[in-house]
Amino acid sequence: MDFEDRIIAALNKSLGRKTEIKLESRLKEDLLCDSFDTLMIISALEDEFSIEIDEGNFSDIITVKDIVHKLRSAID
Amino acid sequence: MFCNDFYKRFYVDEQAAEKIGFNPYYIEVESGLDEWIRMEGRDIIDLASNNYLGLAADIRLKNAIITAVEKYGASLCGTPVSTGYIDLFKTLEKELSDFIGLEDTVILPSCYQANIGLFVSIARKNDLVIVDRFAHSSLIQGAKAVGCKIRPFLHNDMEYLERLLKRSHDYIQVFVVTESVFSTDGTIAPLREINELCRHYNALPIIDDSHGIGVLGNEGKGILDAQNIHDFNGIYTASLGKAFANSGGVICGKKEIIKYLRYYCPHLVYSTSVTPSVLAGIKAVLKIIRNDSGVLKNKLYLYKNILYDSLVEAGFDTVSSPAPINSIRTGSRENTIATAKKLYEKGILSTPFIEPSVPINEGRIRFIAGINLSETAIEQGSEIIKRINQT
Ligand SMILES: Cc1ncc(COP(=O)(O)O)c(C=O)c1O
Numbered sequence: 001m002d003f004e005d006r007i008i009a010a011l012n013k014s015l016g017r018k019t020e021i022k023l024e025s026r027l028k029e030d031l032l033c034d035s036f037d038t039l040m041i042i043s044a045l046e047d048e049f050s051i052e053i054d055e056g057n058f059s060d061i062i063t064v065k066d067i068v069h070k071l072r073s074a075i076d
Numbered sequence: 077m078f079c080n081d082f083y084k085r086f087y088v089d090e091q092a093a094e095k096i097g098f099n100p101y102y103i104e105v106e107s108g109l110d111e112w113i114r115m116e117g118r119d120i121i122d123l124a125s126n127n128y129l130g131l132a133a134d135i136r137l138k139n140a141i142i143t144a145v146e147k148y149g150a151s152l153c154g155t156p157v158s159t160g161y162i163d164l165f166k167t168l169e170k171e172l173s174d175f176i177g178l179e180d181t182v183i184l185p186s187c188y189q190a191n192i193g194l195f196v197s198i199a200r201k202n203d204l205v206i207v208d209r210f211a212h213s214s215l216i217q218g219a220k221a222v223g224c225k226i227r228p229f230l231h232n233d234m235e236y237l238e239r240l241l242k243r244s245h246d247y248i249q250v251f252v253v254t255e256s257v258f259s260t261d262g263t264i265a266p267l268r269e270i271n272e273l274c275r276h277y278n279a280l281p282i283i284d285d286s287h288g289i290g291v292l293g294n295e296g297k298g299i300l301d302a303q304n305i306h307d308f309n310g311i312y313t314a315s316l317g318k319a320f321a322n323s324g325g326v327i328c329g330k331k332e333i334i335k336y337l338r339y340y341c342p343h344l345v346y347s348t349s350v351t352p353s354v355l356a357g358i359k360a361v362l363k364i365i366r367n368d369s370g371v372l373k374n375k376l377y378l379y380k381n382i383l384y385d386s387l388v389e390a391g392f393d394t395v396s397s398p399a400p401i402n403s404i405r406t407g408s409r410e411n412t413i414a415t416a417k418k419l420y421e422k423g424i425l426s427t428p429f430i431e432p433s434v435p436i437n438e439g440r441i442r443f444i445a446g447i448n449l450s451e452t453a454i455e456q457g458s459e460i461i462k463r464i465n466q467t
Contacts, residue, residue: 014230032436036216036228040209043227047239052246 004068006048011064014044023065041067049075092409092430098417100428108133111450113425121457123383123443124425126259126318128291128400129365129372130448137321137360144356151351156182156338160349168355171362172326176289177300178312180334183355184344187286187315187325192218193343194282194313194327197336199224204247206240206279208232208254208265215253215284231258234269241277250279256288256299260429260440262397264292268303274310281310290319290361291376291400295369322357324350372447376400379445379454386458387443390465395440402443412439422460 001009004023011021017031027033033041042053045067051074061067077083093099107114109132113122131137144164154160165183173181184190195218199205205219209228219226225247229236237252244250252274254265267283274281285298293301296319300308311333316324327337337344365372380400387394392404406412409430416428419441427442434440445454 016230034432034436036209037435039226040228040230043229043240046227046243047236050243 003072007045007067007071008064010044010048011041011067014040021064023063023068025064026062027064028062045071051075092413096410096413096417098413098420100413100416100420103425109446109448111448111453115425118423120420120423120425121449121453121460122425123445123457124427125446126287126444127321127446127448128319128376128444129296129321129361130446131319131321131361131364132446133448134321134364136364137357140356140360141353144352148352150353152349154349155345155347156349157345162349162352162355164352164355164359165349168359171359173328175295175297175362175366176285176312176314176326176328177297177306178308178328179331181326181328182334182337182341182344183316183350183358184325184327184341185347185350186317186323187284187313188214189343189347190313190325190327191215191284192221193341194311194337195219196221196343197341198311198333199251200248202247203249203251204244206237206244206250206252208258210258210260211253211255212259212284212286215255215282219251219253232263232265234266234273237270238273238277241273241279244277244279250277251282252279253282254284256283256285256292257399257401259287259401260434260442261395261403262287262399262401264288264398265299266303267299268305271305271308271310281308282313283310284313286313286315286318286325287399287401289314289316290365291373296365296373316354316358320358320361322354322361324354324358375447376445379447379449382454382458383443383445383461386461389462392465400444402445403440406439406441408437409439412441415441418464419460422464424457424460 008021015037025031042058046053103115105113105115109122109125109127112119148162152159152162169181191214199219199222201223203224205224205226207216207226207228208231210231227240229240252270257264271281289298290296292299311329313327316322377400380402383402387402387404395403406415412428412430416426419426429440
């Protein structure tokens with residue numbers, strides 16, 4: 001699985017949404033994430049990539065693609 | 077206007093209720109929880125309250141409460157550290173500890189307060205709180221107030237929990253927090269497994285047994301008894317406003333932690349004690365449960381099953397649950413409120429859950445049939461439900 005797919009898989013698992021999750025999906029508007037869902041996502045991403053994520057760092061995330069960018073720069 | 081912008085913050089979104097022409101919240105109740113509940117001048121079948129064992133208006137309870145009021149009056153007008161600690165308080169702490177099977181207990185005015193006070197008192201900033209995704213808001217608010225890290229795990233998913241525990245070595249203390257019976261769907265936590273995982277990873281389990289106490293286990297002793305857990309080193313909390321038909325919340329656990337809370341839990345130390353009438357009411361419930369738990373529970377599950385069958389027959393998307401709770405999936409908040417409206421108009425009071433109590437578009441309607449309801453009421457309720465989607 002490539003990097004993006006791993007992120008989408010982690011989101012799918014943590015949210016259990018019926019709507020398809022794409023890179024363009026917006027967390028709030030399209031995936032209807034509340035603040036607890038965001039914690040679930042962070043938890044799933046930490047699990048998938050064995051990293052620590054600070055919630056504060058996540059506050060400007062709008063789309064799934066933003067997560068990809070953020071994680072990529074964190075991991076590189 | 078004075079502080080105009082400030083007052084603009086307080087917008088309540090009532091669109092769904094307005095569109096459907098029904099607001100299911102804050103409807104005035106004009107009676108106690110007798111065989112029927114009276115609302116807006118009508119007798120309604122109460123499938124909404126948490127009066128599982130039907131004891132809220134029981135004559136034995138009323139008499140115990142009247143006797144306590146005659147002896148102590150309405151209130152001791154003090155917190156437990158001062159005049160609020162009456163002899164009844166002390167004996168009840170002991171009785172509840174024995175009943176639940178833990179060393180010691182404190183009693184607070186509500187379990188919401190108990191859960192927040194607990195975390196505020198025992199957690200520190202560098203601790204980690206691992207919490208079931210569907211845990212009650214009071215369990216999360218306390219951890220948030222402390223500012224420690226919170227990581228949710230998928231509901232009742234032990235593999236997920238273990239992975240979080242494996243990665244949690246950098247924290248000073250790790251807590252694993254969950255409920256026994258999850259009140260929206262009636263699922264039950266595998267506390268035995270959670271307890272073992274906690275032992276293995278040196279984490280402290282915290283269990284909120286609000287919907288389990290009085291209902292689960294032998295003599296209604298709750299989740300620890302139901303799952304045969306005799307080596308629980310964690311902390312147990314529960315509301316006494318549900319099956320126990322009173323109000324108040326307990327925190328139980330090892331002597332040293334309870335002693336610490338008695339002096340350092342601000343939500344206990346700085347809040348007026350639960351009233352004598354409530355203490356007497358709880359004591360009376362303990363006595364009734366000890367004597368009659370088997371009979372009460374049989375009736376509770378009989379009622380639950382009758383209603384479950386009628387919900388299935390009506391074509392609702394039912395959630396199957398081992399607890400005495402029936403729940404249906406109703407999707408959007410509009411559909412959830414519209415369904416609750418139909419039921420209410422036909423004479424049934426239910427509990428609709430919309431966001432933020434549940435995730436968006438995962439609305440639920442819950443039905444709890446307390447055993448104060450007469451068999452006639454249950455039969456009528458079941459007939460109403462069966463036909464509700466035909467009209
Ligand atoms: C799991 C859980 N914990 C705590 C509470 C709060 O209890 P209380 O009503 O005693 O404040 C509730 C009640 O809604 C609950 O369901």
